[in-house]
Amino acid sequence: MNTHVLANASPVLPVIHPAIEFDNVSRIFGTRSRGQVTALRDISFVIDRNEFVAFVGPSGCGKSTILRLFAGLIPPSTGMISANGAPVVKPLDKVGIVFQKPTLLPWLDIESNVVFLMRHKYGRVTEQDRRAARELLALVGLSDFARSRPSELSGGMQQRVAIARALLMDPQFLLMDEPFSALDALSREEMSYELQRIWSERPKTVLFITHSISEAVLLADRIVVMTPRPGSIAAILDVPLPRPRGAHSQENPLFSEISACIRSLIFGGANAR
Numbered sequence: 001m002n003t004h005v006l007a008n009a010s011p012v013l014p015v016i017h018p019a020i021e022f023d024n025v026s027r028i029f030g031t032r033s034r035g036q037v038t039a040l041r042d043i044s045f046v047i048d049r050n051e052f053v054a055f056v057g058p059s060g061c062g063k064s065t066i067l068r069l070f071a072g073l074i075p076p077s078t079g080m081i082s083a084n085g086a087p088v089v090k091p092l093d094k095v096g097i098v099f100q101k102p103t104l105l106p107w108l109d110i111e112s113n114v115v116f117l118m119r120h121k122y123g124r125v126t127e128q129d130r131r132a133a134r135e136l137l138a139l140v141g142l143s144d145f146a147r148s149r150p151s152e153l154s155g156g157m158q159q160r161v162a163i164a165r166a167l168l169m170d171p172q173f174l175l176m177d178e179p180f181s182a183l184d185a186l187s188r189e190e191m192s193y194e195l196q197r198i199w200s201e202r203p204k205t206v207l208f209i210t211h212s213i214s215e216a217v218l219l220a221d222r223i224v225v226m227t228p229r230p231g232s233i234a235a236i237l238d239v240p241l242p243r244p245r246g247a248h249s250q251e252n253p254l255f256s257e258i259s260a261c262i263r264s265l266i267f268g269g270a271n272a273r
């Protein structure tokens, strides 16, 4: 063996792909009443592993469509989407999804709701699944409610169950579509803090859709601000606020600066403050 050559060879570094990449993605929907609707136009962004990225923008600008595209539930009309460097061409199995409504099955107890997808996907639930569910219920602060029915829980508690359910298969990606918008203001704020804690204990690449500018600034590493339909990207902002963030973060001048910048991008300068 020629050790001299080996010693001088430049090291082969592994290629690190971004967790998520959208490259010039557009999506057009055919509708009966409105003809062709361009929901998204020329969307490009790159997201790293375990980044928390929020999407804000006016209603109908295509935020949910971005999630559905990335999850592989619908294909782009043009452009390329990839996960860990591989094109997304079918539904991804590395995603957990949390919607606005928790959509729990009312006849099952909380633990059974968390493991329900296992029955649906594999036809059975193992003791290991149930153990994982109980660990997740502890993580979201609901250890004492494993045997309760969804109707016995508040809206915020039900949304915690939905988060636990989304984490059961230990997905790399957590897609959250306005997860707290049905909650009252105090529960919503509390859930933001809780989500941050859960994310720090179980790091995931998070795509988080919200209409709340303050929620986005509180939670995200970066914020994608979108324009009205056809949705395109107005700006991608860094949020360099120190973590862990809490009520005190709102007193940081950066918090109001970033919030004002987002308002100005969405509403224009005159209505920004």
Ligand SMILES: Nc1ncnc2c1ncn2[C@@H]1O[C@H](COP(=O)(O)OP(=O)(O)OP(=O)(O)O)[C@@H](O)[C@H]1O
Binding pocket: 029, 030, 031, 037, 038, 039, 057, 058, 059, 060, 061, 062, 063, 064, 065, 066, 229
């Ligand atoms: N399956 C579909 N068929 C036809 N049009 C659709 C379909 N899905 C979405 N659209 C259209 O695409 C546009 C973007 O929708 P989308 O739900 O992604 O927006 P959004 O930003 O998430 O809205 P909101 O904030 O109100 O939830 C809208 O004009 C919507 O009517």
